[in-house]
Amino acid sequence: MKVSLFSTCLSDILFADVAKNTLEILERLGCTVDYPMGQTCCGQPAYNSGYLKEAKQSMKQMMKAFQDSEYIVGPSGSCISMLKEYPHVFAGDPEWEQEAKTFASKCYEITEFLVDVLKVTDVGSTFKGKVTFHSSCHMKRLLGVKEQPKILLNNVEGVELVTLPNEEDCCGFGGTFAVKNAAISQEMVSEKSRHVSETEAEYLVGADMGCLMNIGGRMSREGKNVKIVHITEILNTH
Amino acid sequence: MSVKIGEIPYKERIQNGIKDDFMRQAVSSAQGRFRNGRLTQAEALGNWEDWRQLGSEIRAHTMENLDFYLHQLSEQVARRGGNVFFAQTAEEANEYVKNIIKNKEAKKVVKAKSMVTEEIGLNNALEEAGAEVVESDLGEWILQLDEDPPSHIVTPALHKNKQQIRETFSKKKGYQGSDTPEELAAFAREQLRQDFLAADVGITGCNFAIAESGSITLVTNEGNAEMVTSLPDTVITVMGMERIVPTWEEMEVLVSLLTRAAVGQKLTSYITAITGAKGPEEVDGPEEFHLVVVDNGRSKILGTEFQSALHCIRCAACINACPVYRHIGGHAYNSIYPGPIGAVITPLLEGYDDHKELPYASTLCAACTEACPVKIPLHEHLVRHRQIIVEREKKAPMAEKLMMKGFEQWSSHPSLYNLSAKLAKPALGPWVKDEEIENGPGPLKEWTDVRNFSVPQGQSFRDWFKQRQKDGESNGNKES
Numbered sequence: 261m262k263v264s265l266f267s268t269c270l271s272d273i274l275f276a277d278v279a280k281n282t283l284e285i286l287e288r289l290g291c292t293v294d295y296p297m298g299q300t301c302c303g304q305p306a307y308n309s310g311y312l313k314e315a316k317q318s319m320k321q322m323m324k325a326f327q328d329s330e331y332i333v334g335p336s337g338s339c340i341s342m343l344k345e346y347p348h349v350f351a352g353d354p355e356w357e358q359e360a361k362t363f364a365s366k367c368y369e370i371t372e373f374l375v376d377v378l379k380v381t382d383v384g385s386t387f388k389g390k391v392t393f394h395s396s397c398h399m400k401r402l403l404g405v406k407e408q409p410k411i412l413l414n415n416v417e418g419v420e421l422v423t424l425p426n427e428e429d430c431c432g433f434g435g436t437f438a439v440k441n442a443a444i445s446q447e448m449v450s451e452k453s454r455h456v457s458e459t460e461a462e463y464l465v466g467a468d469m470g471c472l473m474n475i476g477g478r479m480s481r482e483g484k485n486v487k488i489v490h491i492t493e494i495l496n497t498h
Numbered sequence: 499m500s501v502k503i504g505e506i507p508y509k510e511r512i513q514n515g516i517k518d519d520f521m522r523q524a525v526s527s528a529q530g531r532f533r534n535g536r537l538t539q540a541e542a543l544g545n546w547e548d549w550r551q552l553g554s555e556i557r558a559h560t561m562e563n564l565d566f567y568l569h570q571l572s573e574q575v576a577r578r579g580g581n582v583f584f585a586q587t588a589e590e591a592n593e594y595v596k597n598i599i600k601n602k603e604a605k606k607v608v609k610a611k612s613m614v615t616e617e618i619g620l621n622n623a624l625e626e627a628g629a630e631v632v633e634s635d636l637g638e639w640i641l642q643l644d645e646d647p648p649s650h651i652v653t654p655a656l657h658k659n660k661q662q663i664r665e666t667f668s669k670k671k672g673y674q675g676s677d678t679p680e681e682l683a684a685f686a687r688e689q690l691r692q693d694f695l696a697a698d699v700g701i702t703g704c705n706f707a708i709a710e711s712g713s714i715t716l717v718t719n720e721g722n723a724e725m726v727t728s729l730p731d732t733v734i735t736v737m738g739m740e741r742i743v744p745t746w747e748e749m750e751v752l753v754s755l756l757t758r759a760a761v762g763q764k765l766t767s768y769i770t771a772i773t774g775a776k777g778p779e780e781v782d783g784p785e786e787f788h789l790v791v792v793d794n795g796r797s798k799i800l801g802t803e804f805q806s807a808l809h810c811i812r813c814a815a816c817i818n819a820c821p822v823y824r825h826i827g828g829h830a831y832n833s834i835y836p837g838p839i840g841a842v843i844t845p846l847l848e849g850y851d852d853h854k855e856l857p858y859a860s861t862l863c864a865a866c867t868e869a870c871p872v873k874i875p876l877h878e879h880l881v882r883h884r885q886i887i888v889e890r891e892k893k894a895p896m897a898e899k900l901m902m903k904g905f906e907q908w909s910s911h912p913s914l915y916n917l918s919a920k921l922a923k924p925a926l927g928p929w930v931k932d933e934e935i936e937n938g939p940g941p942l943k944e945w946t947d948v949r950n951f952s953v954p955q956g957q958s959f960r961d962w963f964k965q966r967q968k969d970g971e972s973n974g975n976k977e978s
Contacts, residue, residue: 269909272959273919274952279959295963297916300909308862310884310894311902318909325912397863430821434861436898439944441859443512446948447825448861477949480934 261378263291264326266334266343266367269301270469278469281492282335282370288496289378298325302342307349309436319346320356323363331377332367335492336468337399340369344403369399370492371408371467382415387494392424392461394431394452394475396468409467409491416494425455433474449478456486467491500588501617501833501848503647508832508855515826521649521657525827528656532818535762536869543758553755554873556748557809560740564800567709567742568791574712578774580787584739588618591792595620595701595734596627598788602732604629604698608690610716610723611635612703613651613812614738614792616834617847620701632693634722636686643670649828649836652760652814657827690722700726700784702772704737705812706752707789710745713773714789717756719763723770733772733784739791740808752811752872759871760813795847804879807842809872814839816866816876822859831856838866842879850883850891857883901941919958926953 263286267279286293300321307315322343326332334340344367346360353360374380393413400406413421432438432448439445452475456464464479464486466472476488506514515521540546560567572582585591599607607629609615621631621642633642637655641648644666648654655663660677667673667685675681705717714735716723727733743749757763776783799808817823817837828836833844833853841856857880860866866876888894908914929935929942930953938946945951956962 267959269915273922274954276955276957276959276962280962283963295960297960297964298912300912300915301905303909306902306905306909308881308884309898309902310881310886310888311905312885312889314902314906317906321910321912397861397865401864401868428865430861430863430865432821432861434863437858437861438948439941441512441822442944442948443509443516444822444825444859445861447516448821449949451821451825473952474949477934477945477951480950481936481948 261291261331262329263293263331263333263373264329265293265295266299266326266332266339267295268334268336268339268469270473271335274473275469275490278335278490278492281490281496282333285370285374285383285492285496286333289374289380289383291378294329296325296329300325302339304339304342305435307342307345308434312349316349319349319360323356323359326363326366327359329366331373332363333370333373334367335370335490336470337369337396337403337405338468338470340367340372341398341402343367369403369405369467371412372403372405374495375408375411381411383412383495385495385497386417387497388418389463390420390422390459390461391463391465391489391494392422392456392459393427393491394424394456394464394466394471395427396466396471397430399467400428412495413465413491419494422459422461425458426451429455431471431475433470435470438474445474446478449474450482453479453482453484457484461486463487463489465489465491465494500619501835501844502852503829503832503834506832511830511832512826515830518657518827520659520662521827522825524657524659526824528653529818529824532761532814533869536759536815536818537762539758539762539764542764543754549751549755550871550873552751553811553871554809556743556751557811557872558806560743560748561800561805561808564740564742567744568739570709571707571712571742572789572791574710575774575787575789576712578712579777580712580774580789582789582791584791584793586793588792588794591618591736591790591794592620592623594788594790595736596623598732598734599624599627599629599699602698604732606693606697607631607699607701608634608693608697608726608730609638610700610702610718610726611638611654612701612736613648613834614703614741615701615736616648617738618736618792618794620736629699632690632697634690634693634720634726635718636683636720636722639686639690640666643667647829648834650814650817651812651835651837651839657829694725694729697726697730699732699734700730701734701736702726704735704741705756706749707737707742708744708746708749709742711773713746713771715749715753716770716772717753717766717768718770719761719767721768724768727770727772727784728782731784732786732788734788734790735772736790736792739793739796740810755871756811756813759815759869799846803882804842804846806874807839807846807879809874810839810843811872813871815869815871819865819869820860821863821865822861826859831859838876838880839874842874842876842883845883850887850893854887854891854893857881857887916960919960922958923954923956
């Protein structure tokens with residue numbers, strides 16, 4: 261199966277290991293993976309802040325970069341949900357409407373792709389440790405991907421998965437919200453950090469680096485030594 | 499009062515909320531109860547999503563045909579001896595009610611809980627007309643005694659705990675009992691009973707008006723609406739113009755959604771219905787009935803992309819699900835409509851000048867949209883508000899605008915993007931300590947005030963990928 265990797269700008273620039281792990285999992289499962297070099301950012305920082313005109317430019321760039329792709333797979337429910345929003349953004353635009361629909365229909369979050377398209381629920385990895393999972397808001401509510409990451413995690417040998425209290429609550433990241441409303445964000449992320457501590461897990465696992473960067477940054481500031489890992493790291497450990 | 503409740507600036511309101519430990523404790527525990535109640539009831543119903551879909555379709559159909567149903571409602575109310583007044587503005591509505599009070603020479607007015615009368619500031623108008631106004635919903639009564647605005651649309655005194663309520667009762671009403679809820683409620687009941695008996699006029703809001711029969715229905719747990727509509731000779735119902743359903747059948751669906759979504763109940767203790775004035779064959783009901791239908795900015799929302807905001811049935815499920823509300827409380831929104839629905843409708847009703855921060859008081863986590871029993875896409879409305887604030891109202895800060903211009907260039911020119919991917923690590927170098935940044939420059943400052951920032955792990959993924967491809971090719975192991 262031919263797959264185009266969408267690294268997300270965050271993983272491309274700050275967390276390259278997340279993109280590497282995603283690539284290696286896909287290859288290990290028999291996919292031929294390419295990486296279109298024209299890709300940049302999904303446009304969410306501008307779109308969610310109200311800068312539609314600016315966001316559309318990055319969205320067009322993304323559609324151009326992936327125009328020959330069959331499947332577009334990335335390690336972030338939030339970024340993928342933004343890509344899936346393109347048809348709504350370009351509705352009524354004669355030049356881009358159809359393009360946006362075709363593009364959106366090819367996009368998958370990595371755990372969604374593994375479970376729903378490749379029909380793989382056990383990637384054959386081993387990871388020893390007590391982990392708790394933070395389910396990201398956009399991934400579960402906008403993309404509707406809820407069970408897939410847990411199905412995969414439960415099948416990893418050695419993983420002890422404990423439930424995060426108030427798992428459904430937002431961590432307080434919200435893109436520009438984290439800086440625009442820093443005071444509220446601080447309360448939200450501190451509450452999340454408390455819940456993570458309550459689980460006594462060694463690892464906090466998530467499927468979105470935005471949330472993990474926020475929670476991890478706060479926990480590190482609080483001097484807590486819970487390790488933050490993206491789910492692809494666990495799925496790619498043998 | 500208007501929709502807006504005060505003049506304290508946004509940042510200060512947020513700080514006031516965050517620092518109020520009592521309020522946060524009360525809100526957090528109430529949110530937990532309401533949320534669990536909603537989820538339990540939704541599960542017990544079995545096909546909650548089908549109910550939500552039906553509720554959403556009923557609301558959409560009613561708003562699409564609002565003129566027809568309002569006309570039908572007014573005909574029916576008139577046929578049953580009631581008077582109907584369409585008020586375009588808050589002032590018109592208040593004036594109409596004031597005139598009734600004056601004509602009746604009413605001394606005492608009892609009210610059932612109503613958000614729209616808060617919105618139009620009816621209590622002030624009535625006091626100007628010389629009448630004493632008594633709120634009979636327990637939460638509203640507590641707030642009235644304390645001269646405090648509501649912080650929630652269903653449980654208006656949510657921000658207060660029982661010790662605070664005991665104090666209010668003792669200061670304002672000479673209460674000497676304990677702070678057990680039963681004793682507090684019994685005291686309120688005894689006090690309010692005198693007011694019900696002495697009132698000349700009763701005023702209610704409206705949960706759902708039934709167009710087909712001309713009935714007004716009220717949903718309460720205290721039965722106070724029952725007293726307000728049956729004891730005084732004159733009853734006035736004030737309703738927002740969107741609070742209407744075609745027939746009793748749709749009302750049943752929406753009430754089923756409302757009570758479950760609001761407080762996790764299958765049904766409230768009381769559903770009160772009032773249909774016009776007392777007829778010649780009837781033994782009770784008001785001698786005189788007035789229905790005031792309030793527009794106050796609602797018709798401006800019809801036909802716009804915000805129309806679904808009018809679908810709201812005021813259950814507050816979005817408020818109970820909102821993590822931002824949990825930390826800042828209702829007063830921080832500076833609107834009698836707080837939380838996600840408040841952040842959507844307040845700027846629509848009163849404009850952006852005083853409320854431009856509200857659409858940003860959300861992480862767009864969509865917990866609100868998920869909780870809404872009539873499927874209003876609340877988080878999408880918040881994004882649309884932000885677009886209007888940026889593009890039409892031009893109220894965005896200059897620094898943000900410049901940053902977004904930069905974003906546009908960066909994200910639409912891969913060469914610029916590539917360069918930034920290469921430069922990110924060396925550029926951040928001076929601020930790095932133990933592989934993290936604790937005190938970031940420029941736009942990172944607000945971030946690092948609260949938490950550490952991650953430093954690029956090494957080369958960017960794309961550079962690594964290019965290298966990998968090159969190595970692969972030189973090894974004669976060509977990758978696609």
